[in-house]
Amino acid sequence: MxxxxxxxxxxxxxxxxxxxxxxxxxxxxxxxxxxEKGEGRGVVAACSYEAREYGLHSAMPIRQAYQLCPHGIxxxxxxxxxxxxxxxxxxxxxxxxxxxxxxxIDEYYMDxxxxxxxxxxxxxxxxxxxxxxxxxLSLPCSIGIGSNKTVAxxxxxxxxxxxxxxxxxxxxxxxxxxxxxxxxPGVGKMTLPELHAxxxxxxxxxxxxxxxxxxxxxxxxxxxxxxxxxxxxTEYLSTPVDQKSISSERTYGNDVLSISQMEExxxxxxxxxxxxxxxxxxQAGKVSxxxxxxxxVTLSRDKTIKPTDDDKVVLETIMDLFHKxxxxxxxxxxxxxxxxKFNEFFEQGQLFEEKEEIRKRMLKAVTGLRDKFGYESIQFxxxxxxxxxxxxxxxx
Numbered sequence: 001m002x003x004x005x006x007x008x009x010x011x012x013x014x015x016x017x018x019x020x021x022x023x024x025x026x027x028x029x030x031x032x033x034x035x036e037k038g039e040g041r042g043v044v045a046a047c048s049y050e051a052r053e054y055g056l057h058s059a060m061p062i063r064q065a066y067q068l069c070p071h072g073i074x075x076x077x078x079x080x081x082x083x084x085x086x087x088x089x090x091x092x093x094x095x096x097x098x099x100x101x102x103x104x105i106d107e108y109y110m111d112x113x114x115x116x117x118x119x120x121x122x123x124x125x126x127x128x129x130x131x132x133x134x135x136x137l138s139l140p141c142s143i144g145i146g147s148n149k150t151v152a153x154x155x156x157x158x159x160x161x162x163x164x165x166x167x168x169x170x171x172x173x174x175x176x177x178x179x180x181x182x183x184x185p186g187v188g189k190m191t192l193p194e195l196h197a198x199x200x201x202x203x204x205x206x207x208x209x210x211x212x213x214x215x216x217x218x219x220x221x222x223x224x225x226x227x228x229x230x231x232x233x234t235e236y237l238s239t240p241v242d243q244k245s246i247s248s249e250r251t252y253g254n255d256v257l258s259i260s261q262m263e264e265x266x267x268x269x270x271x272x273x274x275x276x277x278x279x280x281x282x283q284a285g286k287v288s289x290x291x292x293x294x295x296x297v298t299l300s301r302d303k304t305i306k307p308t309d310d311d312k313v314v315l316e317t318i319m320d321l322f323h324k325x326x327x328x329x330x331x332x333x334x335x336x337x338x339x340x341k342f343n344e345f346f347e348q349g350q351l352f353e354e355k356e357e358i359r360k361r362m363l364k365a366v367t368g369l370r371d372k373f374g375y376e377s378i379q380f381x382x383x384x385x386x387x388x389x390x391x392x393x394x395x396x
Contacts, residue, residue, distance in 0.1 A: 001169045002235045003122060003145065005097075005110040006152035007129070009089065010140040010161035012106035013046035016085050017075055019138050024048075028072040030056065033253070035066040035074060041333075042251045045077060049161060079272065083279055088137055096129065101237040102280075107156075109149055111237050123166045130164060147172060150233030154183055172231025177204030184228050186221075194218070203229045246284075247338035248272045255294040255331030262332055266322060269337040270315045282342040283307035287314055289321040290336030293328065301325045307343055314339065 009015065013031040018024045028051035033042035044065050047056045054069040065072070086105045094100055096119075097110035112122065119125040126143045133139050144155025145166040154176065155165035167175050176183075181200055182192050198217065200206050206214070206229035214222035227233075248269045256262055266289075277284055288302035301321040305313065318337055326332070 001113075002147050003112045003115070004147065004149055004152045004235070004237075005108075005112060005122075005126065005129075006103075006144040006146075006149065006156045007089075007093070007108045007110065008142050008144075008153075008156045008160075009086075009106040010142055011046055011048055012086075012139070013077055013082055014048045015139050016078065016081050019085075020078060020081065024073060026050065028054065028056075028069055030062075030065055030069070030072045030074045031077045032065075032074065033062045033251075034076065035062055041253055047072075080275075083276060085137060085139065087279060089133060089139065092133060092136065093129070099237050109152070109237050123164060126164045126166070130162065146233075147231075148233030148235045149237075150185060150228050151175075151231060153185060154179070157183070173207055173229075176229060176231060177202065177207060179203045181206060181229075184225060186228075187225065191218075191221070191225075245288075245338050245340040246273050246276045247288075247290075247336060249290065249334060249336035251334045252332070255333050257329075257331045259326075262322070262326070262335060263319065265335050266318050266337060267315060269335065270318055271311055273337050273339050274309060274311045274314055277339055277342070278309045280342075283309050284314070284339035285341035285343065286339065287317040287321070288336075288338040288340065289318055289325060290334070290338065291322070291325050291332060292334035294331040294333050296333070297330075298334075299325050302338075304341070307341075 014024075014029045017029060017031065027048070029048040030044055030051055031046040032044045042062045044056060044058055044060045044062060046058055047065070051065075051069055051072050054072075056065050056069055056072075062074075066074075082105060086102075090100065090102055090108065093108055093110060097112065098115065099111040101109040103109055112119070112125075116122065122145055126145060130141055130143060133141055140162050142156045142160045142163045143165070144152040144158070145164075146152035146155050147167070147169050151167050151172050155167050156163075158165045179202060181187055181195050181203055184203060184206075187195070195201075195206075200209075206226060209226070211223060211226050214226040216222075218225065250265050250269060256265075284305075285307045286302055286304050288300060290298065290300055292298040301324070303317055303321060305317055308314065314337075322335075
């Protein structure tokens with residue numbers, strides 16, 4: 001029987017903002033755009049539990065959030081600090097977990113199978129982990145312990161904030177049965193109405209039906225859903241290269257027609273995603289562009305490249321994709337940059353030319369400075385005021 005932990009940092013972005021500014025403690029805090037400054041677009045990236053009492057939640061349009069909670073404190077977010085604290089949590093957990101999977105910036109899976117003789121009671125050990133993260137990093141977290149990743153993840157959500165839930169092996173089905181069916185990961189806005197229409201409101205409703213019925217009614221997705229409802233799930237953690245993508249997007253407050261402004265946005269987004277890739281010690285083999293016009297027509301373009309973590313290579317690829325994709329003289333609402341197809345970085349120093357070696361050392365130094373002073377402390381590139389176009393910061 002596997003022993004899987006899922007650790008979820010409670011309201012992570014807000015928790016970091018409160019470390020940076022203790023005056024935010026106890027107040028409704030919303031991370032995202034600032035509607036008080038005319039930034040009515042975008043969505044809520046995170047919100048405090050005090051803000052959630054007014055009906056706010058992640059991914060809610062910022063305009064709607066402001067209507068529900070106009071007295072809330074709206075902040076843009078300190079993304080460089082989020083990465084720094086996330087790495088600190090990963091480093092702490094890595095001291096204990098034989099295998100660690102970073103599922104996102106604020107959640108980790110750990111496999112402690114066979115570790116009971118080392119750490120004793122798993123529930124007591126989870127309490128120790130939770131306390132150490134709070135005492136050393138001032139970050140609250142919740143932990144779910146289960147026989148697979150799905151059960152552990154659902155468990156970590158049960159007692160938020162600062163909860164610990166241990167699902168006894170063999171009791172997974174009974175534990176899940178009374179919960180709403182949307183508790184199952186993967187049940188979203190499209191699937192939920194279909195389930196309700198067929199009379200499935202709780203996880204127990206799903207598990208009491210037959211696997212054959214769900215396969216016939218919902219196909220492959222239905223079989224997966226039925227198995228999760230019966231307490232089944234993935235028992236083994238993924239390696240870092242299994243993470244699908246890292247992305248960053250910008251939704252403009254006002255639709256943009258200026259190509260130079262769009263190029264500047266792409267340059268900043270490229271810097272952010274490349275920084276995250278370097279933080280993880282990975283290289284990306286796929287670069288993707290997302291472009292949404294003001295009429296909501298959305299384009300996605302991607303290109304496979306030689307694995308890299310270098311802003312120069314990624315930015316040149318993104319600019320090429322952008323200029324080929326932006327063919328309409330219509331204002332742009334959103335731009336996004338995504339990297340994927342990761343592998344572990346392996347530096348073959350003797351094979352690099354002198355310029356490449358210098359550049360690698362420079363990027364390492366940039367990473368260190370951003371970790372200390374925040375992402376905005378160093379930016380690549382500049383706008384040429386004469387041509388009103390983004391100059392190439394990597395020439396020469």
